[in-house]
Structures are given as C-alpha cells and as structure tokens.
Amino acid sequence: MVTGHTVKAFDDELGQLRALVSEMGGLAEAAISEAIQSLVRRDLGGAARVVDQDRRIDEIEAQIEREVVRIIALRAPMADDLREILAAMKISSVIERMGDYAKNIAKRVPLLQDARGLEPLSILPSMARLVSEMVHNALDAFVARDPQAAVAVCESDRAVDDFYNSLFRTLLTYMLENPHTITSATHLLFIAKNLERIGDHATNVAEMVYFAATGRQMVERAKGDDTLIPVKE
Structure with missing residues (x-):
C-alpha cells in the first residue's frame, strides 16, 4: 500500500526534476542573451564566458538523465507521471542543443570585430530577445503543465521565421x-x-509539454522559413 510519505517523496522528486530543467533552461536563456550582447559590444570576454559556461548545461543534462533513470526504477511511474518524466529528459536534451547554438554564436564574436558597418547586426538583438522569450515561456509551460501556454509558444515561431527570412x-x-x-x-x-534553430527547439519543447499535459500530439504547425542554408546540427 502506498503511504502518504512515499507519495510526498515522489512529488518532491518530480519537483526537483522540474527545478533542474528550469535551471538548465535559465542558463541557456542567459547564454543566448550574453552571446548576442557580446557580439554587439565586441566583448571577447563575454563570448569566452558563454563558451566556458556551456559545460554547466551539459552537466545538468547528465544529472537529469540520471535522475530520470532513478525515478523510473524506483517509482515505476504510470500515465501522466511517466509522460512528464520522459518529457523532462527529452526537454533537457533539447535545451543542451540550445546551449550549443548559443556557444556557436559566441565563437563567431572574435571573427566579427570589424563588422560595425553591417546594418543587420542591429536587428539580431531583437530576434534574440524574441527567441529567449520563447524559451522562457516554453519552460514556464513545462513547470505549470500548461498546454495552452505551450500552444502560444508555437504560435510565436512564425515571427522568428520572419526575422530570419x-x-x-x-x-x-x-x-x-x-x-x-x-x-x-x-x-x-x-x-x-x-x-x-533555437526558436525551432523552443517549439519542440512546447510540443513535448503539450503532449505531457494532455496525452495528445499538438497539431503540426506551419513553418515560415522558405530559405535554406546549411548549418551544423
């Protein structure tokens, strides 16, 4: 028979898992912002910090994977709980990719020290703010298990595509x-x-949140990106 203490312990474990995902997402948000600010300000030190701090994101991803395995082995979760736990692991993997993209941006800062004359450079901070907001809102939707908030994140992706195009x-x-x-x-x-691509990953997170909360797949969104350029995944 399940005791109240055991249920509370399980709730605490799920809360800790959500907290780790939120911490990881916060680091990714900060990395995106600092990478772009380093680009605009020609701040080589800031860019180097983004590259260096990416390893912390990787460490939390590994911690989340270990915690998920432990919870599944110990609690044998079912239905809603299992969907949430698996979503946390998948989301952590997506956030790790976001951190890699922020790191890639930072690595280009030293290569753009003489790019002051390019007007598009002034547009990138606005695009980055929108992308960071999508990441933040997707993670808030995960913590709150809010499917409607997840849908709103996906709807924001069109604006990011418009920026890129x-x-x-x-x-x-x-x-x-x-x-x-x-x-x-x-x-x-x-x-x-x-x-x-970070915007795309934010929509992926939102779709996972929607599924975890409802047990249904979100209706596939239309993509607005009509241009193609190879980029390392």
Missing part, C-alpha cells in the same frame, strides 16, 4: 552589392540561423 534577404543584398562584406555577412547569416 528578412535578415537572409538583407544580408544577401549586402553581399551582392559589396563583395567585401561577404565574410562578415556570412557569419551573421549563420548567427541568424542559429537563433532560428
């Missing part, structure tokens, strides 16, 4: 009109693509 066209024009900007513009294009 606009930047793609603008940077392509810069490269065609002034071949001397090709190197810098290409780096900015990859940065924009990294931000767009």
